[in-house]
Amino acid sequence: MSRRVDVLVAGSGMAGLVAALTAAHAGCSVRLISAGMGSLALSGGNIDLLGYVNGKRVSDPWQGMQELAPGHPYRLLGESTVRAALDFFQNAMADSGWPMHTGLADGRPCNTDVPTILGTLKPTWLLPAALDPAVLQTARRVLVASIHGLRDCRPSLVIGQLRRYRGWAEKSFTPALLPAPQEGAPRSITALDIARLADKPHTRQWLLEALAPYAGQYDLVLLPPVCGSGAEPEIFRAMSSAVGCPVMEMLSIPPGVGGLRLRAALLRSLNRHDFMLVENATVLRAETAEGACAALLADTTLGERRHTAKAFVLATGGVLGGGIAVTPGKIRESVFGMEIPVPPDVASWSEEDVFGNHAFSRMGVSVDGDMRPVGQDAPQARNVFFAGRSIGGYDFSAEKSGHGVAIATGWQAGRAAAAVALAGEER
Ligand SMILES: Cc1cc2nc3c(=O)[nH]c(=O)nc-3n(C[C@H](O)[C@H](O)[C@H](O)COP(=O)(O)OP(=O)(O)OC[C@H]3O[C@@H](n4cnc5c(N)ncnc54)[C@H](O)[C@@H]3O)c2cc1C
Structure with missing residues (x-):
């Protein structure tokens, strides 16, 4: 078993890296364990915030956000939180020598x-x-x-x-x-x-x-x-x-040359903190007891390892990243095994038009404004938070909101996890 850290993040895509950096900035010791690089290895180096709403192109994303459905992550967080998250991100990128504007x-x-x-x-x-x-x-x-x-x-x-x-x-x-x-x-x-x-x-x-x-x-x-x-x-x-x-x-x-640059810049910032990256480690399951998560169990090249922490951020992505597992007629979050409610008629999950309004693209974990999972099947654990594409309620591809949602939810989850860890509220 490794050292118990303040915050353990699973997943090193944009959401996991931002969550880790936010918690580290708050003064936490942070470990990030990850199976792979996620969609940063595929993506461009620009941050999409919101390019389309209901199929219509928007020039001002902040205005466009007002028209999003109430369950959309941006609506859950509110404009001021999304703005604060992007400010944090821009400052971090400037500090790392790769400013963005x-x-x-x-x-x-x-x-x-x-x-x-x-x-x-x-x-x-x-x-x-x-x-x-x-x-x-x-x-x-x-x-x-x-x-x-x-x-x-x-x-x-x-x-x-x-x-x-x-x-x-x-x-x-x-x-x-x-x-x-x-x-x-x-x-x-x-x-x-x-x-x-x-x-x-x-x-x-x-x-x-x-x-x-x-x-x-x-x-x-x-x-x-x-x-x-x-x-x-x-x-x-x-x-x-x-x-x-x-x-x-x-x-x-x-391959996503731009995404790799973003990853390099964020890791440069993270390495200035009490931070450790564990790669090639796939979280298999979680240990929960008495209303809290105690550890994540991960499959690594050295065998199964138990990672303990005071608070946990799950940023394991969607179907592509590995955070959401699809079996015929069912969708599950892959670490806690939460079943995600979906319409029984699988034909209604998608439309014929490849650029259409596909319900499956919005399927994911339901969260509250602090990024804690909610719903019947949610883990009873006050120290668990989700971020990024594993969260439902938005379609990054149709909206062009990919890294934007990952940054906003990663920042909020990292902040909430740090608050729990630093206050010793996990027990
Ligand atoms: C081809 C492509 C191009 C894109 N281009 C852009 C772009 O230019 N701009 C933009 O804003 N957005 C872009 N996006 C969207 C954007 O990449 C994503 O929406 C966003 O970054 C999702 O980040 P994430 O961290 O939630 O998930 P992911 O990037 O999928 O990361 C998930 C992480 O979790 C890890 N993981 C999964 N399961 C486990 C497990 N059990 N244990 C441990 N680790 C696990 C994965 O290995 C990975 O590190 C693009 C997407 C794609 C597919």
């Missing part, structure tokens, strides 16, 4: 439409400071570049699609295919392969030289996410100085 319209913060490698525009709230949202609007001459052998990004497709959008149709675009990093390189490479080459100055040189012939001719260069796999602003600066204008990245399909 919002775009502005008429001097007011708003969503920014960021191009994807498919040439669509995705509304997002926070972008790394290395990317200037204003440049996306004002740039007239745009170079859209990819790299030979990078299968996922075709500049001509991106340009053809971007021209359909107001504000983009008027821009002048040039496609470019930069040479492959090495002669005889494997035919198919990913953005992460290139980003790793950009990490080290001597291998980055190839990319800087490939961009040099385009220097001085453009207002903006759009690239797939290749400007380093860590959260290192100087790589963006080096790229921008090689072409003499801002370099910005398009959102891409997995």
Whole structure:
């Protein structure tokens, strides 16, 4: 058995990392145990707060939140809590050397439409400071570049699609295919392969030289996410100085280079505290007694381990992350085994339209405003809190609210767990 910590967090996706950092900031000793990286290994590096409500695009997420259903996590928390959570997150990112900021319209913060490698525009709230949202609007001459052998990004497709959008149709675009990093390189490479080459100055040189012939001719260069796999602003600066204008990245399909940068920045902050990360550990079950949780039992490479703490945050994600298990006709939370009430008719869980209103996307654990699980099947444990995608009541994919909900609920769960642990109220 390992040392009893103040707060034990299960899951190292965005929600778990934010919960851990919040509790650590409050002065708690924190251990984070995790089976894998979660969707940060797949996701982009921007923070989506709220891009759509009931299928309608929103420019101001705070206004859009008023129209969300009462059980939505943002409504449970309230606007001031969500704002405080995002402030905490932005301060933490700035401290870790990877600051993030919002775009502005008429001097007011708003969503920014960021191009994807498919040439669509995705509304997002926070972008790394290395990317200037204003440049996306004002740039007239745009170079859209990819790299030979990078299968996922075709500049001509991106340009053809971007021209359909107001504000983009008027821009002048040039496609470019930069040479492959090495002669005889494997035919198919990913953005992460290139980003790793950009990490080290001597291998980055190839990319800087490939961009040099385009220097001085453009207002903006759009690239797939290749400007380093860590959260290192100087790589963006080096790229921008090689072409003499801002370099910005398009959102891409997995691997999630941007998500890995967010993870790196958050771990950098966490490692300044009384914090320990235990990887490759899958929580199997919980021990509860007398109205409290005493321990989580985890399967590790060294066998089963018992992790004790004063308070617990479960940030184990949804079906993709492993926090929600689906069997025919039934959905369960995977650690406490809570059954999540669902309609008996499985056909009603989804719609034919792939982008439709799918009930299964909103299925998850019900919580109160402190992120304590509620409902008939909820564990009788005052020191257990949930965060992130394991919580129900929202559809991150349709709303474009993924990391936003993870940050807001992670912050609240981390705070509530820290309060219980520091007050010794777990007994
Ligand atoms: C392809 C893709 C791209 C996306 N892009 C963006 C984007 O650009 N911007 C944005 O805002 N959102 C994006 N999202 C959404 C966003 O990634 C998620 O909504 C959000 O981050 C969920 O975080 P989470 O921590 O709740 O869950 P997850 O990221 O799923 O993390 C769950 C964690 O729990 C661990 N775990 C699960 N079960 C156990 C167990 N029993 N024991 C121990 N550990 C366990 C997992 O290994 C993992 O570490 C994207 C999602 C996907 C799928």
